[in-house]
Amino acid sequence: MxxxxxxxxxxxxxxxxxxxxxxxxxxxxAASTRERVLRAVDELDYVLNxxxxxxxxxTSDLVGILVNDIADPFFGIMASAIQAEIGGPGGRxxxxxxxxVCNTGGSPERELTYLTLLQRQRAAAxxxxxxxxxxxxxxxxxxxxxxxxxxxxxxxxxxxxxxxxETGAIALTFDNRGGGRELTEHxxxxxxRRLGYIAGPEERTTTRHRLEGHRAxxxxxxxxxxxxxxxxxxxxxxxxxxxxxxxxRRDPSLTAVVAANDSVALGACAALRESGLRIPEDVSVxxxxxxxFSIDAVPALTTVxxxxxxxxARAGRIAMGREEPPPGGIATVRGELMVRGSSxxxxx
Amino acid sequence: MxxxxxxxxxxxxxxxxxxxxxxxxxxxxAASTRERVLRAVDELDYVLNxxxxxxxxxTSDLVGILVNDIADPFFGIMASAIQAEIGGPGGRxxxxxxxxVCNTGGSPERELTYLTLLQRQRAAAxxxxxxxxxxxxxxxxxxxxxxxxxxxxxxxxxxxxxxxxETGAIALTFDNRGGGRELTEHxxxxxxRRLGYIAGPEERTTTRHRLEGHRAxxxxxxxxxxxxxxxxxxxxxxxxxxxxxxxxRRDPSLTAVVAANDSVALGACAALRESGLRIPEDVSVxxxxxxxFSIDAVPALTTVxxxxxxxxARAGRIAMGREEPPPGGIATVRGELMVRGSSxxxxx
DNA sequence: AGCGTTACAGCAAGCGCTTTCTATCCAATG
DNA sequence: CATTGGATAGAAAGCGCTTGCTGTAACGCT
Numbered sequence: 001m002x003x004x005x006x007x008x009x010x011x012x013x014x015x016x017x018x019x020x021x022x023x024x025x026x027x028x029x030a031a032s033t034r035e036r037v038l039r040a041v042d043e044l045d046y047v048l049n050x051x052x053x054x055x056x057x058x059t060s061d062l063v064g065i066l067v068n069d070i071a072d073p074f075f076g077i078m079a080s081a082i083q084a085e086i087g088g089p090g091g092r093x094x095x096x097x098x099x100x101v102c103n104t105g106g107s108p109e110r111e112l113t114y115l116t117l118l119q120r121q122r123a124a125a126x127x128x129x130x131x132x133x134x135x136x137x138x139x140x141x142x143x144x145x146x147x148x149x150x151x152x153x154x155x156x157x158x159x160x161x162x163x164x165x166e167t168g169a170i171a172l173t174f175d176n177r178g179g180g181r182e183l184t185e186h187x188x189x190x191x192x193r194r195l196g197y198i199a200g201p202e203e204r205t206t207t208r209h210r211l212e213g214h215r216a217x218x219x220x221x222x223x224x225x226x227x228x229x230x231x232x233x234x235x236x237x238x239x240x241x242x243x244x245x246x247x248x249r250r251d252p253s254l255t256a257v258v259a260a261n262d263s264v265a266l267g268a269c270a271a272l273r274e275s276g277l278r279i280p281e282d283v284s285v286x287x288x289x290x291x292x293f294s295i296d297a298v299p300a301l302t303t304v305x306x307x308x309x310x311x312x313a314r315a316g317r318i319a320m321g322r323e324e325p326p327p328g329g330i331a332t333v334r335g336e337l338m339v340r341g342s343s344x345x346x347x348x
Numbered sequence: 349m350x351x352x353x354x355x356x357x358x359x360x361x362x363x364x365x366x367x368x369x370x371x372x373x374x375x376x377x378a379a380s381t382r383e384r385v386l387r388a389v390d391e392l393d394y395v396l397n398x399x400x401x402x403x404x405x406x407t408s409d410l411v412g413i414l415v416n417d418i419a420d421p422f423f424g425i426m427a428s429a430i431q432a433e434i435g436g437p438g439g440r441x442x443x444x445x446x447x448x449v450c451n452t453g454g455s456p457e458r459e460l461t462y463l464t465l466l467q468r469q470r471a472a473a474x475x476x477x478x479x480x481x482x483x484x485x486x487x488x489x490x491x492x493x494x495x496x497x498x499x500x501x502x503x504x505x506x507x508x509x510x511x512x513x514e515t516g517a518i519a520l521t522f523d524n525r526g527g528g529r530e531l532t533e534h535x536x537x538x539x540x541r542r543l544g545y546i547a548g549p550e551e552r553t554t555t556r557h558r559l560e561g562h563r564a565x566x567x568x569x570x571x572x573x574x575x576x577x578x579x580x581x582x583x584x585x586x587x588x589x590x591x592x593x594x595x596x597r598r599d600p601s602l603t604a605v606v607a608a609n610d611s612v613a614l615g616a617c618a619a620l621r622e623s624g625l626r627i628p629e630d631v632s633v634x635x636x637x638x639x640x641f642s643i644d645a646v647p648a649l650t651t652v653x654x655x656x657x658x659x660x661a662r663a664g665r666i667a668m669g670r671e672e673p674p675p676g677g678i679a680t681v682r683g684e685l686m687v688r689g690s691s692x693x694x695x696x
Numbered sequence: 697a698g699c700g701t702t703a704c705a706g707c708a709a710g711c712g713c714t715t716t717c718t719a720t721c722c723a724a725t726g
Numbered sequence: 727c728a729t730t731g732g733a734t735a736g737a738a739a740g741c742g743c744t745t746g747c748t749g750t751a752a753c754g755c756t
Contacts, residue, residue, distance in 0.1 A: 071428040152350065237644065700756105711744085723730105
């Protein structure tokens with residue numbers, strides 16, 4: 001029914017071995033023979049059987065990309081950049097590799113499941129994007145998995161995630177702490193003394209680091225933080241909306257709201273507006289990531305730009321072995337403060 | 349080096365066949381034996397070899413999802429919904445399936461390449477999302493590929509894309525024409541007579557259908573369209589920004605701008621604002637899709653909501669054989685007009 | 697007690713490809 | 727002219743798993 005290598009071989013009057021070599025192009029084959037084989041492939045409309053080839057060669061051309069939420073442009077942009085680097089040449093048959101984007105939904109279990117699935121497929125490489133869950137048993141399980149993958153020859157790269165010691169994984173870490181600090185320093189510099197903070201979900205490295213940066217800035221300025229000023233929630237606009245109303249209820253005198261990311265900040269803006277507060281005259285707002293839509297907010301969002309596409313591209317190249325890993329296997333990617341209309345001096 | 353089925357079998361004192369059956373759970377195995385095998389699997393930390401299994405069973409647990417742009421939430425949302433339905437139970441070993449999200453970047457060649465790659469991997473199903481390229485040779489090539497995939501047992505589902513006759517593919521088509529018409533009718537009802545239209549890239553079904561709907565509404569209202577009122581561009585904010593400046597240059601008297609989608613509309617808003625025009629007092633703006641950020645635009649965007657997540661979920665279930673395909677293999681998914689602040693009566 | 701069943705378990709034959717080792721041919725060399 | 731070696735091509739042994747078919751015990755029935 002389906003065309004196999006043997007069929008092509010028969011048609012081209014050569015042995016299966018020769019056809020395989022023509023297709024993989026890693027062994028000398030006379031030009032005339034090659035041409036005959038290629039013609040047969042074409043005539044029969046032959047398509048290599050991936051699993052069989054992977055089994056025989058003990059490697060596959062799958063590359064896994066783990067993301068927390070594929071519907072979030074933060075991950076979409078990174079995934080896109082990673083994938084663009086993966087498709088390129090440098091591999092076997094045609095050099096095409098299949099990027100597998102896996103959506104963990106932020107769930108530790110699914111993350112582990114996907115890692116196992118990828119291990120099962122003998123993936124050529126795996127890139128994990130975004131923050132990790134800070135839960136000891138889970139973190140250990142993931143680390144163990146990464147180590148196994150590495151031992152099996154799968155290249156593991158972390159993009160926008162803290163290093164995973166002893167796993168052999170290359171890490172391109174975002175400087176969330178530094179960015180968070182810079183952002184809050186900017187607000188403090190503007191004169192703000194009462195700042196609300198809408199943090200992401202607890203138990204996530206990204207959440208913690210950004211919050212730590214914020215607090216470091218407060219501490220450095222001698223501002224004592226009121227516990228009521230911090231609210232946790234998911235990384236989406238809805239959470240930002242609700243958290244802002246909560247913050248306003250707890251302390252109506254806040255003059256600035258710092259959000260865990262841009263989507264959250266957008267929700268915060270909506271809540272403030274509905275509460276009759278002007279941005280930035282009454283309350284300043286700041287986000288994080290600088291996603292494409294942030295500049296279209298009204299007023300445009302002050303935020304910290306993360307070079308998502310650049311970092312993703314680099315991670316992709318490293319995963320494909322087309323770029324040297326950073327010394328020590330760890331590199332820190334810094335963000336850049338983008339001051340725009342949503343932040344200004346406090347009222348009064 | 350790596351643990352194989354045989355190792356597990358030896359450890360559990362059974363034959364490899366038995367281990368395989370325990371793992372696949374599709375053949376009676378005595379409880380005591382099963383337990384022994386499972387323990388051995390656990391102790392040896394055995395992970396099934398996907399390729400080998402796929403080869404022997406002649407099926408794989410990969411499901412392909414083709415998207416035009418993974419960084420665009422339009423696709424991210426659909427992909428996320430599809431994937432959520434795919435992960436579920438109902439399959440082999442653990443019922444886990446690996447969703448492969450492939451980013452075609454809107455390129456016909458890459459689309460074909462990915463389809464071949466998926467065919468090579470003997471994917472269990474393939475879901476193609478978003479509009480198709482309207483280019484005869486390419487369309488024919490894709491159709492042929494889809495037919496082949498179908499013949500090889502791969503279930504093919506189109507989500508948000510026109511039907512592909514004679515390919516056996518199930519189609520969940522968005523009613524772009526109807527949505528576009530309704531949107532423009534709304535604007536006309538408001539009193540607009542001079543409407544600019546920022547269309548997507550040419551040669552795409554989505555672009556054409558939305559534009560056709562727009563024109564049908566104009567025609568029905570007896571409005572003669574000025575060719576200067578239509579500009580083509582990519583489906584992103586930047587294109588919307590530039591196209592709007594161009595429209596304004598061509599005809600400063602426009603009172604409304606209809607964009608191909610929400611991102612484009614956001615860019616249009618930015619351009620209008622920078623040109624000193626108020627929305628909607630001076631110019632009304634409308635988008636399409638109703639992506640999450642649209643409601644946060646200021647003013648909130650009037651648009652057509654497409655049930656992306658629902659359609660994706662349904663496509664995913666159909667792809668997994670967990671839901672009956674629609675009669676005739678074709679279903680039309682309608683959009684819903686969302687009237688918000690960005691549209692109002694024309695000035696004067 | 698004898699026999700048909702039922703419920704498991706194992707054998708062994710592939711699945712379609714890669715790759716090592718070996719064979720062949722022919723040009724170049726002494 | 728015999729010999730050596732480079733360039734190709736083929737034979738065949740797997741890669742690790744699934745599954746049809748073949749036992750074989752234990753069970754229930756008459």
